[in-house]
Amino acid sequence: MKKTLLFFATVAMLAACNSKPKQGAGETPPNGTPEQIAGKIISPDAITGATYDTIRNLQLDKKQAVEMVYNAIKDAKVFYIATVENNEARVRPVGMVTFFDGRIWFHIGKHKAGYQQIEKNPNIEVALTAADGNQWIRIRGKAITEDNKALTEMIFKDNSFLQKAYNEENGRVLGNFHLKDAIAELPSGSGTVAVHF
Secondary structure, three states: OHHHHHHHHHHHHHHHHHOOOOOOOOOOOOOOOHHHHHOOOOOOOOOOOOOOOOOEEEOOOHHHHHHHHHHHHOOOOOEEEEEEEOOEEEEEEEOOEEEEOOEEEEEEEOOOHHHHHHHHOOEEEEEEEOOOOOOEEEEEEEEEEOOOHHHHHHHHHHOOOHHHHOOOOOOOOEEEEEEEEEEEEEEEOOEEEEEEO
């Protein structure tokens, strides 16, 4: 009797795992159905059953878009930058972002593995928690590394503690990069919006 009940319970669980979850009204995954997105995957998230939120694209000129993204992220304390090394994901915290010359700049020491990974494969993603601590922001794009003396001087002037970490004595150099062909997913009152910059 116990074996029969165990058999039927197992069959019921397998059937539940393979059934298509119901989608709520207005829930449409991006770029088509889940089957179109992931081939054999039945639901957007087979583990949690979560569905995709519709992401609206905001149509802004580049200057407006950059300012909107910078204003959304400037007060964050930590940014997590994801890179790739030997076909494996790498994520590290970075603590500074700057608006300079109409661009959003991130900074990481040139001696660090993260900077070297960016130079080998510039496709990165940055994740952070919005300043209110309740919502996530993601930014992806192609990192453009650039030596910019005026930017570096401004960084050291505004953050004098960095001069101890990056100087001629220890040979460490602060690296700077901005993003090209970037998309930021920002929280809004009506859901997530995508901002291209």
